[in-house]
Amino acid sequence: MTQIVVPWTSDGGRGENLPLRGGVGMRLVRDLLAEKGKEIWGVAPDATVLDALRLMAERRVGALLVLEGDELAGLFSERDYARKVILMGKASKDTPVKDIMSTNIVCVGPDETTDECMNLMTENRIRHLPVMNDGNLEGIISIGDVVKALIAEREQVIEHLEHYISGSF
Numbered sequence: 001m002t003q004i005v006v007p008w009t010s011d012g013g014r015g016e017n018l019p020l021r022g023g024v025g026m027r028l029v030r031d032l033l034a035e036k037g038k039e040i041w042g043v044a045p046d047a048t049v050l051d052a053l054r055l056m057a058e059r060r061v062g063a064l065l066v067l068e069g070d071e072l073a074g075l076f077s078e079r080d081y082a083r084k085v086i087l088m089g090k091a092s093k094d095t096p097v098k099d100i101m102s103t104n105i106v107c108v109g110p111d112e113t114t115d116e117c118m119n120l121m122t123e124n125r126i127r128h129l130p131v132m133n134d135g136n137l138e139g140i141i142s143i144g145d146v147v148k149a150l151i152a153e154r155e156q157v158i159e160h161l162e163h164y165i166s167g168s169f
Contacts, residue, residue: 027149029117029131029141030110038139042067043076045098049085052076052097063128065140066101072130072137074101079127107132108141114149117141 042065043052052064056078066074076097084100085092106120107130117129121143131138 026113026115027153028110028114029108029112029129032114032141032145032149033110033131033139036139036141036145040065040067040137040139043097044068045073045096045101047097048093049076049081049090049095049097049100050092053081053092062142063140064097065130065137066097067137070137072105072107072132074098074103075105075128075130076101077128105130109133110138114146114153117146118143118150121146 041055041059041061043055045066045068056062056064063075063077065072066076074097080100080102081092084090085095090100106124106126108117108120110131110133120129121127127143128140129142130140
């Protein structure tokens with residue numbers, strides 16, 4: 001398995017945290033996990049695709065981590081199912097997840113910014129980022145989590161700018 005862990009800095013590599021004026025700053029992955037929780041839904045590599053799909057439907061998620069014990073072995077997503085099972089004419093009840101899971105996994109650290117996460121997701125055409133901290137799996141964030149946070153950040157910036165312009169800051 002090839003696992004890509006992306007180094008992070010919240011300041012573009014300058015070694016300092018740079019909040020925006022008025023105390024408004026970029027939200028970090030750790031903030032997203034604190035809000036949504038660190039629950040991880042995963043399956044073993046030998047689980048069938050059908051069992052994985054059932055768990056995804058039950059938990060209302062678009063991807064599951066594939067775990068061998070505590071180790072991240074891969075990621076199984078709706079996209080993997082569509083492209084590697086349905087289009088290839090395989091049977092969900094007979095195909096193990098390990099045969100179709102994605103193994104080139106882009107991961108982030110808990111201090112990655114939401115902007116950097118969005119950039120990684122866009123550049124790599126992915127929708128889920130496992131969160132690793134010192135080699136330990138801490139959670140997973142989705143593109144929906146990141147978009148929600150980015151919208152909240154922008155709304156906060158707009159509110160601060162409106163207060164600044166109106167003189168009530």
